Amino acid sequence: MIDPALIRKQRITVAASIILILGTIAVSLGLGSASVSFDRILPALFGQGTFKEEFVLFDLRLPRILITLLAGMALALSGAILQGITRNDLVDPGFMGINSGAGLAVTVFFLFVPIEPGSFIYILPLTAFIGGLLTALAIYFFAYSKKNGMQPVSLVLVGVGFSMALSGAMIVLISSADQVKVDFIAKWLAGNVWGTDWPFIWALLPWLVVLIPFALYKANTLNLLSLSEPVSIGAGVALQKERLILLLTAVGLAASAVSVTGGISFIGLMAPHIAKAITGPRNQLFIPVALLLGGWLLLFADTIGRNILDPSGVPAGIMVSLIGAPYFVYLLMRK
Template identity: 55%
Template sequence: MGASSVSITRIIPTFLGQGTFKEEFVLFSVRLPRVIILALGGLALAAAGTIFQSVTRNDLADPGVIGVNAGAGVGVTVFYLFASTNLQQYVFMLPIAAFLGALLTVGCIYLFSFEKGQGIQPFKLVLVGVGFATALSGLMVLLMSTAERADVQFISKWLVGNIWGIDWPYLWALLPWFILCLPILFYKVNVLNVLSMKESTAIGLGVNLNKERVLLLFLAVALAGSAVAVTGAISFIGLMASHIAKKLIGPKHQYFLPVALLIGATLLVIADTIGRILLSSATIPAGLVVAFIGAPYFIFLLIRNK
């Protein structure tokens, strides 16, 4: 679907090498890398959102809401301003730059929301995260004010969740992060179940809270940072995917986590498709489509959790 399309009846023949040049170009060079990258991005954001909600025991936690995406954005922006037009040559460095920016942000948020003897304060973490997200957005504006016009256009599109890393090299840049992080995440599902309980219960069950929290937050930052490095600043995917999966399957992570990942991937692919076909004269960024749905849902959860 889109400006250039392939009939659904021609997809399988094209995969089998029986398509025309146009069909093969649209499928293999335009649509397929975009869809796979979108699916991986949505999956990563859903995984990160699930981790943040479980570790902090806060249903409002999301990498976009608490400033992780903004931190990753600052990392990508600083790197982009140095790499400039040679960005394609440094495609494998983008997730690393995003990861470092997000890691520094989460470290600061963790520090400011931690109280001695009580640990992380869930609601305080969200408030601190929102504050950091706002501050980092201001830093992004400051960086934009010193950049060239072409650079400002790229950063502006990135900020509203415009999918830009849609070629095969960006997919190869993302894959190592998923291959490393996802097996560890699924290995830790029982730890996530315990961390979702009261802190005293988790300690009674013999869980080293600080060690497990740091490891899981590290995974969440790696997944979210690598995703937003190529998809742009997209919020609410992690928030919605996790909640929908819990409603459908229940609260046990070994059951709802795979469903949450599938929902996250589906949401981002659908949002991008809507943005591409809704207007014939322009493309609406996927981040805006997701925000149009996710922002009211976040407000609903905020009111319900008062």
């Protein structure tokens, strides 16, 4: 039975997170090179604004805000799942090689596959998922032992190795590409949110609609996987099967996010860890909080990054790293 005090704390945190997200959205809608007066935001959103106001809000700002919010949620949940199956609070999809695998697939696809622009948006998340999936399966294969099965420590170490190798392969590929494509991929690697139109939202949304409820459904399994292996087996958990299913879920979430936001790390590390510190380690409680915090963190980083320097701003991935790297060092010192 869950302590009622923890449930109450979770509900307060969820409410506070929603208010924080709404406040950041309001600020983000008003700031930018084409600013919109804050007292004109609501009238423009309800169809009573000028052509310029509605164009800025509906064609430029709102799609980008929703993309960063959804992608942050996906990365946070992916990190929470990976931390659960590896029993390591310092794991992130970027550290595990999943982002690099998805990025390498996107790079190969962008450089060598001719495709109609209209189909590009919808195929990109699938391409990233295939790259992330192949990477995850390779990591699983090399981390698996016939004697001991898949050990969480081996999974992390192999994942870090794959991350470095795939990042190197990506750099080799783009070194021979033409300048326009190199510029795009370099921005992607820096975590520059480039999918800022409504079609990117429709391409990303189905992944989240399916995988977020599935992850919440598996919350109790994640609780059991966080215990020692004998206890998990005694509770009736098929360890290898559940780890593989949840690993694929984490891959789908991370790959769909990075396909439109670029290579962003630390969201999957920070959001679950902060959520656990507030509500405790039970997945049913902290996952909803981590989702909201992950969405807010990426939205906040992108809002600050695109307004801090003119004209192009600072990529969201760099802003997140500026926040996340000190936090990671802090966690290392504590752990």
